[in-house]
Structure formats: C-alpha cells, structure tokens
Amino acid sequence: MVDQADQEISAPDTDGDEAHGESRAADAVVKALEADILSGALPDGRPLPAERDLIQRFGASRTVIREAIIMMSARGMLQSRPRHRPIVKRPDYRTAIDSIGSIIRHLLVDSTDVRNLFDTRIFIERGLVRDAAMSGTKADIEKLAAALEANHAAIDDSEEFYRTDTEFHGVLYGMTRNPVFPAVHAAYAAWLSPHWLRMQRHPERNRVNYGSHKAIFDAIVDRDPEAAERALTDHLRSAWEYVRVTFDADR
Amino acid sequence: MVDQADQEISAPDTDGDEAHGESRAADAVVKALEADILSGALPDGRPLPAERDLIQRFGASRTVIREAIIMMSARGMLQSRPRHRPIVKRPDYRTAIDSIGSIIRHLLVDSTDVRNLFDTRIFIERGLVRDAAMSGTKADIEKLAAALEANHAAIDDSEEFYRTDTEFHGVLYGMTRNPVFPAVHAAYAAWLSPHWLRMQRHPERNRVNYGSHKAIFDAIVDRDPEAAERALTDHLRSAWEYVRVTFDADR
DNA sequence: CAATCTTGTTTTGTCATACCAAATTTTTGC
C-alpha cells in the first residue's frame, strides 16, 4: 500500500557480514527484511507479505524469496507454520536461545553432556544465590518467599511441584534485572526438563526438595552468601543424583 | 557406493519434535541427514553428497532437498560457502553458540543491550575467578601465568595485546574442564569484540589492563576468592567505561 | 440478524525444467 520503492537486489558483497567471498542473492533479501523487522516497518506478530509481493519488491525469483524466508525462519526471525504465512518475530534473548535448541538437543544424548550443561546451571545459580544474599532487595526476597510458599503448597502434587520448583529458581534469575538471565533460565528448563521428567517423583522427594529451597531462602534472608551457595550446591547435586540413575538405567 | 537403501520420504508427522500439526517435506530430509551426521554415516568435515544424489536417495524434488540444506546450514549442521558443497559439521557447543550469532548481533544495537550481555560476562567471570582461587590446580595456575606473561610481553603491540587479553580470560573458562565454558568464551569474544575494537587502544591503557590481570592472577595465587572477584569486577567495569564512551559518541 | 455453509480466489508447498557460471574432474600437451 504505502510506497515501497523498488528495491532491486544489487551489489554482491558490499557488506562484510560474514566470512564468505561471493554473492548470495537470498542474503540480500534476508538483510532487507531483517532491517524492516528491526526498524518496525514489519511489525512484530504481523504476517509477512505474500511471496508474490516480495518477488515484485525485490525483483527476485520465488526461489530466492523462498530461500530467504527459510533462512529467517531457521534464525527465529520468522515463525512459520506449514501452510500459513510466516509471522514476523522481532528477536529477543528468548527467541535467540530458542533458536539453538534444535542443535543443543543433539548434544544432550550422553549423560556426560547433560551433566556438563547442568554443571553450568549449578555454576550460574551459585552466583545468583550469592548475589541474592548480598544484594537482593526486599521486594526480591518477598517474591522469592511467595515462590517458596507456592512450592510448599504443591508438595502433594508432583506436577505442580515441578512447575513451582522451576518458578522458584526462575525468581533467582529474575533478580538480576538482566533480561539475558530469564532467557537462560527458560533455556535450561526447556533443554533439561526432558531428562528431568524421567526422574522419579513423589511427595517424599518433593518434601526434600522443598527443604532445600527453604534452606537456600533462609540463607539469602540471613544475608549469608556462603551458606546460600552451599545450600544451592547441595540441592542441585542431590537432584543430579536422581537424574543420573535414569541414565545408568538405560545402558 | 555403500548400500544406501531407498529411503523415500514417508510419514508426515510420526515424531513430536516440534509443535506444529502438518506436513513438512524438508523436515524429513533434515531429520534423516542429521541422523546420518550424528551416527557418523556422514563424517564431520566431509562434503555433503551432491544435491542430485540426495534427490535420488530421498525421492524428493530439488526444491525440498535445497530447503533441507538451507535449514541445516542455518542450524550449523552444515557449513555452506556460496558455490561449494556444504561441509558436514557435527554439532558441538561451539557451533551451537555460533549459530545464534546472527540473531544476537541484531540485539546488540543499543548500548543497554551490549551492557546486559557484558554484565553476564562479568557475572560469569566473577564465578570463574572465585573457583580458580578456591580450587585451581597448579597446572591451571601455571597456564594462567603463561597467559599473563604473554599479555605482558604484548603491551606495546595493541593488536597482540587484545589477543593475549582474550586468551588470558579464556584460560579462566578452560579451568572449568567443562566444554560449555570455552564455547561461551568464544561467543563473548565474537559478539563483543566488534564493540570493543572501536575502543581507544594504546600502550598506556594496555599497561593498566595488564595490571588488572596481574591483580586477578595474584589473588588467585593467594587463594583469595574475594580479592580475585573484586579485582575482576574492577577490571571489567573499568573496561566497560572505555567502551561506553564509544556509544555515547555515536548519538 | 447472527451464525453457518458454500463457493471462488489467493497462497503456500512441491515438482519439473532449464540455463549459466563457477567448481571439479578429465584430458591434453609439454
């Protein structure tokens, strides 16, 4: 509708985006469309124009347009359901992390790989609880208390307990005020949960985990980073033991 | 050559891989090829079979084969230079993180976004130096000493100084014995360096940074996590100040 | 008049072909 001035694909490699030597017609289209998404000309959540329109706008063949769309979908800049128009997805940390999920899953076939990833989670959360103990605000601690309470109330409902468990840890990530951390938390949840859900669950075990959460919380309230870190480490290490056995049982 | 039994594309959605309802011809090809990569039938580093061969093997059109190749390239399972055969890339943490680089770069347009990412780096390295101080092995510390020495020797060569600076931090990531961390380090280097390289560099500044590295190192040798964390925090915060001004200068 | 059904149009997914230029392999000439 609005004047979309002709924008033929032109210069082969005027940019130094990546380390390749030659042309790539679809790249130009991707670049232009991504620029439109970033600038807001293509608003988030809105469907992409029809392929025919893009063909006209870029003066390229359907092959190239289609290739561009596929690339952008893979990158997470578009969400494309099979027979529908691709939806524009303005990137954020969350979608960025989501976009590597397909690769990460390939890496989590071995228990050592899962362990490596889980160890990074322990590492990060150790830092989180330390910081929470040292500089968590009153509001933060109240939110943590609420999450803890919800966790306690769910002890007899393993499914709900798992959810509130995740949420409790999620509050820790949120306390950083840094949007990267919640995205990381979501990634851990998404990547590790398939392995976690194979674990035995029962109220007794939930009670133990709740106790760990409480210990962490108490240490934070006491402004004792060492104790908080220790409680967190104990908690996650013991959780790992429960997961590990499900691996050993397999082979 | 080897018996590559006919493997026509068949069932639409026998898997519950993602959350969509319908067909997806290229997905079947992607899945089969990725399985071949994971199983080693398509060895890492080797070129993918020619498109025409894949057409025969899967009984699909070139459109579909091509689509599959593009998707896999975007995921990092293939490395495709413009006019060459795609190279098979067995996934690892490094390529996983690389694959989201294109999205991340879109997020790093604003100084606050860069700051958020950089803050996560500070957060992680605070933990790294603490752990190094508490449990770094003698061999680790020797490696760190060597990196520090190389850094010192490069004070008058800003380019080399940057390299050895990165390497010094890289040793900290390596001390975890967890392959995820070096990948994270590489990601930080790749994503932040475009912004860092705009920073003023001169031997005088290099000397200051070297001093910071030395302070971190000394604290680690002294087995003093608090001091190490403090030195690291001071170091990175002051580095940020140098980067920040390049943003302010822009607008 | 609202809700639903029917119908016609658009759009995407897929296939088949074709052509060029670059890459690769083979042949040729020394």
Next chain:
DNA sequence: GCAAAAATTTGGTATGACAAAACAAGATTG
C-alpha cells in the same frame, strides 16, 4: 610427471505449473 586446457558436474537462479490448504466473500439457513 606436471601444468594448461577442455569436458563435465554442480550449485544458484529463474520459470511455469498444479494440488491442497487457507482465506475471503457471498449465499443460505435457523
């Protein structure tokens, strides 16, 4: 043997076509 040249293969792009699904609009019905 080895380098240059020719032949072949291969990837990048353009077209055109068609079915099935999605969409929009009109017709029908309660």
